[in-house]
Amino acid sequence: MEIESLLNSLDTSGHYGHVLSVEESQVLYNSLLILQNENHFRKIFFWGKIFGCDKDYYIAYGYKQDALHGRIYYYGMDCNTWGLLPRPTPNGIQLTPLASTKFIGDPSLVIDILIEKDETSIPGKRKQPQVKQLKEEDRLSSTVHLIMNQVSLVPRGAWFKRPDGVIIDNISFEGLSTLDAREIKSFLHARIPTQKINTNLLTRDDYNYATDFLDPLDFDIPEGCWVIQITPAEDMVILKSLYWPGFIFYHYLRTPKHGFIYLGHGKKSMDLTFMLCPFFTSNT
Amino acid sequence: MITDITDYDVTHEDAGPLGNQIPNYEKEFNSAKVFLQTASSATGDNLYDHLTEVLNKILAERPENVIDFFEEYSRKVKEQRFKPLTDHLEDIYVQPGRFSLANKILPILSPLPPGEPSTVDPEDLELADMSNNNLIELLYYLEQCGIGLPRSEMIFVMISMRNLVHTKPIASIRFWGKIFGTISNYLVVETMLKEEEYMKRNENYQEEQAPVEVQDEMALNRGEAGETSAALLEIEKRAGMGGEEGSSKYPRPLPPEPLIHYEELPEPPPEPSGVGVNKKVFYVCNDIGESWTELPDVTPKQIRTARQIYKSFTGDLEAEIQSYPEFPGKEKEYLRVQIARISAGTQIAPLGYFTFGGAELGEGGEEEDEFEEAAGGASKTHYSINPRYDPPPLTDLLDQSMSFWVHTEPYILPQGRTTWWNPNPMPDLGEEPGEGYGEEEEEVKPRGERVEPETGPPLLTPLSEDAVLETVPPWSVRVSSKILEGFALAVVRSNIWPGAYCFSNQGKVFRNVYLGFGHKYVEHNFSPLPLPAVQQEYPIGPEILEILDPTGAEEEQWRIDHLPKPKVIPVGEEAEGEEEQEEEEEEEDED
Numbered sequence: 001m002e003i004e005s006l007l008n009s010l011d012t013s014g015h016y017g018h019v020l021s022v023e024e025s026q027v028l029y030n031s032l033l034i035l036q037n038e039n040h041f042r043k044i045f046f047w048g049k050i051f052g053c054d055k056d057y058y059i060a061y062g063y064k065q066d067a068l069h070g071r072i073y074y075y076g077m078d079c080n081t082w083g084l085l086p087r088p089t090p091n092g093i094q095l096t097p098l099a100s101t102k103f104i105g106d107p108s109l110v111i112d113i114l115i116e117k118d119e120t121s122i123p124g125k126r127k128q129p130q131v132k133q134l135k136e137e138d139r140l141s142s143t144v145h146l147i148m149n150q151v152s153l154v155p156r157g158a159w160f161k162r163p164d165g166v167i168i169d170n171i172s173f174e175g176l177s178t179l180d181a182r183e184i185k186s187f188l189h190a191r192i193p194t195q196k197i198n199t200n201l202l203t204r205d206d207y208n209y210a211t212d213f214l215d216p217l218d219f220d221i222p223e224g225c226w227v228i229q230i231t232p233a234e235d236m237v238i239l240k241s242l243y244w245p246g247f248i249f250y251h252y253l254r255t256p257k258h259g260f261i262y263l264g265h266g267k268k269s270m271d272l273t274f275m276l277c278p279f280f281t282s283n284t
Numbered sequence: 285m286i287t288d289i290t291d292y293d294v295t296h297e298d299a300g301p302l303g304n305q306i307p308n309y310e311k312e313f314n315s316a317k318v319f320l321q322t323a324s325s326a327t328g329d330n331l332y333d334h335l336t337e338v339l340n341k342i343l344a345e346r347p348e349n350v351i352d353f354f355e356e357y358s359r360k361v362k363e364q365r366f367k368p369l370t371d372h373l374e375d376i377y378v379q380p381g382r383f384s385l386a387n388k389i390l391p392i393l394s395p396l397p398p399g400e401p402s403t404v405d406p407e408d409l410e411l412a413d414m415s416n417n418n419l420i421e422l423l424y425y426l427e428q429c430g431i432g433l434p435r436s437e438m439i440f441v442m443i444s445m446r447n448l449v450h451t452k453p454i455a456s457i458r459f460w461g462k463i464f465g466t467i468s469n470y471l472v473v474e475t476m477l478k479e480e481e482y483m484k485r486n487e488n489y490q491e492e493q494a495p496v497e498v499q500d501e502m503a504l505n506r507g508e509a510g511e512t513s514a515a516l517l518e519i520e521k522r523a524g525m526g527g528e529e530g531s532s533k534y535p536r537p538l539p540p541e542p543l544i545h546y547e548e549l550p551e552p553p554p555e556p557s558g559v560g561v562n563k564k565v566f567y568v569c570n571d572i573g574e575s576w577t578e579l580p581d582v583t584p585k586q587i588r589t590a591r592q593i594y595k596s597f598t599g600d601l602e603a604e605i606q607s608y609p610e611f612p613g614k615e616k617e618y619l620r621v622q623i624a625r626i627s628a629g630t631q632i633a634p635l636g637y638f639t640f641g642g643a644e645l646g647e648g649g650e651e652e653d654e655f656e657e658a659a660g661g662a663s664k665t666h667y668s669i670n671p672r673y674d675p676p677p678l679t680d681l682l683d684q685s686m687s688f689w690v691h692t693e694p695y696i697l698p699q700g701r702t703t704w705w706n707p708n709p710m711p712d713l714g715e716e717p718g719e720g721y722g723e724e725e726e727e728v729k730p731r732g733e734r735v736e737p738e739t740g741p742p743l744l745t746p747l748s749e750d751a752v753l754e755t756v757p758p759w760s761v762r763v764s765s766k767i768l769e770g771f772a773l774a775v776v777r778s779n780i781w782p783g784a785y786c787f788s789n790q791g792k793v794f795r796n797v798y799l800g801f802g803h804k805y806v807e808h809n810f811s812p813l814p815l816p817a818v819q820q821e822y823p824i825g826p827e828i829l830e831i832l833d834p835t836g837a838e839e840e841q842w843r844i845d846h847l848p849k850p851k852v853i854p855v856g857e858e859a860e861g862e863e864e865q866e867e868e869e870e871e872e873d874e875d
Contacts, residue, residue: 014434017799021430023765234381271810275596
């Protein structure tokens with residue numbers, strides 16, 4: 001969420017019931033401006049909050065040039081002081097999905113993670129269950145990385161790839177229409193594309209090289225893992241991910257305003273297959 | 285661009301015989317313009333007009349770093365031009381999306397029509413007290429706690445609550461929260477109906493309930509009997525057919541009829557309206573401007589099933605719940621159960637705000653329990669506001685041990701009721717996992733003849749007594765402001781039911797609210813109930829066992845062993861016939 005939206009989060013993330021409190025938003029707005037200035041960021045965003053048992057983590061990121069590749073993350077325990085979030089380590093990314101406990105709120109805490117003998121997500125053969133250690137700071141950074149990779153998104157056309165490959169905000173983006181907003185293909189994963197360029201382009205009739213370089217959301221399985229809701233006044237579209245409860249994306253229709261925020265416990269819901277109706281029919 | 289062309293032309297003409305002549309700018313300009321104005325053979329457009337339009341647009345809008353988006357601008361101008369000139373649809377007025385909403389909401393956004401001047405004293409009208417339902421004030425607090433719903437929604441809920449109070453027999457009303465679904469969401473209000481209404485409902489309920497149970501049983505028995513007799517007939521028919529085909533000399537006796545070993549556990553009766561889990565009545569609506577629907581009362585079976593399934597809400601009250609074990613009801617029943625479970629687990633109050641018994645007696649007094657006769661083991665189901673309540677200081681409310689907060693809703697027993705129902709004389713088969721305040725440690729008690737009454741923590745138990753569920757502390761507490769401590773609120777967040785919050789303003793004002801997906805937190809991922817073991821139909825014996833066919837050699841051996849006393853008749857058909865007979869005899873023996 002851009003810092004301009006911090007002060008009226010009630011109208012955006014309020015659709016998910018969680019907002020930034022009056023004090024938080026004031027402090028964040030000012031401290032993030034200072035952080036932006038210190039780091040010479042072109043733009044700075046508030047990423048969200050991860051609830052811990054004892055304390056909560058606040059996470060922010062900004063970029064200098066490239067909106068996709070150049071993100072730098074910061075985290076803090078109050079809204080005021082910010083520390084650089086380390087890059088996710090391969091070990092952290094492997095172990096984070098196996099960590100079942102809640103975040104505590106102490107970055108230096110080390111937790112033990114049990115790897116079962118027949119765990120398939122981690123390569124290698126084990127003769128007996130193995131215990132590995134994970135620092136909460138690494139877990140935090142991996143969780144942020146996973147969330148960004150799996151659910152962060154932009155409306156189609158909001159990002160523009162310059163001929164030199166740098167990705168910037170599209171200033172001629174006018175926002176999605178109500179009809180487009182009902183279509184899951186109108187939203188793109190804000191991550192380094194995993195599909196081939198021709199897949200992303202050729203699945204559309206009206207493709208555009210400069211905007212359709214990202215993976216659309218309709219490749220995500222199972223169908224129904226995204227919740228698209230348009231407010232009764234039809235002026236805003238809200239997307240929620242059932243994989244990461246707490247993630248909310250908003251976009252004011254017919255305006256370039258969009259953003260997302262994560263306010264949750266930092267745990268992926270793997271129970272989605274049980275939660276959805278077997279014969280899911282999307283809202284048409 | 286023009287200068288470029290002229291430069292080129294100058295050098296070119298320098299080489300010519302008229303080198304010293306001043307270049308004819310006008311001519312060059314015209315020739316360049318003519319070139320640019322050449323219409324495309326495909327589209328009929330020309331570059332000159334296009335560039336003019338693009339430059340016009342850019343100069344009019346003056347966007348930043350336009351060079352990076354030049355292509356985009358150029359494309360947009362082209363797209364605009366391709367709109368057909370004779371677009372007859374252009375003039376049609378398209379109603380904006382919010383028009384329908386405005387239509388719906390405008391009647392609500394008006395003061396109530398002045399009713400008939402009633403002779404009844406306003407006191408006797410007994411409208412529910414709305415003074416505690418200032419949702420604008422609630423929102424003011426919620427916003428400080430980091431939760432909240434859009435203001436328009438809150439105002440709508442508040443107004444429509446007022447309308448609800450005037451149309452339904454409601455004694456008290458409260459905004460409960462919001463549950464998010466996949467297609468639409470539910471706004472929930474919690475109400476207590478008037479005594480007469482509860483009594484009326486319970487009369488109907490008893491009338492319905494008593495005969496229904498007997499009928500059920502009878503129907504069940506009849507159904508079973510019918511089924512078995514049909515099955516018997518079928519078997520007989522088959523046996524008869526087989527007898528005709530084969531040797532009718534030896535009619536095979538029928539195998540014993542399979543018995544149903546599964547015994548339906550005695551089902552505890554649901555609690556009547558106004559008691560226990562059905563004490564409150566909930567109304568839900570999907571969105572702003574829609575009408576409220578009352579949710580049905582819950583049955584213990586629904587509660588027990590809901591603990592074993594994990595389904596997301598769709599937003600359609602009539603949607604089917606497709607799950608194993610089968611949920612008895614539709615989404616509205618499931619929603620009601622989840623609301624009951626969440627309420628039981630997360631409705632809390634500061635210590636000392638409520639007290640048992642009459643106000644005069646105070647805490648030491650003997651409680652006068654209205655529902656004593658209904659209650660089996662549990663006591664103290666009634667509490668009232670303590671007149672001598674002394675708000676605990678903020679530091680106490682923020683204490684991590686949570687001993688200054690108490691539960692205000694009765695614990696739901698594993699049976700699915702708040703008061704224990706004795707299923708005597710039938711012995712209980714195992715226990716379901718507990719529910720409510722996070723005490724879902726699965727304690728499987730040995731099967732006993734005498735049923736131990738299930739007990740839960742009594743009402744107004746401090747939160748510090750809550751069981752820790754798999755290393756997750758059940759509650760987290762935060763202070764809403766670190767800067768202005770004098771105005772700070774204590775915010776209590778449930779970790780068992782993510783989305784359940786309670787806040788208190790220095791102990792004076794407190795409210796519970798739930799804003800979430802309606803699911804309990806599962807530490808390790810949810811795993812569905814395994815299917816029961818396959819039931820045994822027949823006693824295991826040689827009749828139904830698969831055995832190897834005898835090999836040729838064995839048959840031969842058998843035949844030789846059973847050869848009749850040597851007779852002169854050559855071994856032929858008769859011997860085989862004998863063998864057949866003997867085999868059949870053996871089969872009979874086995875039977």
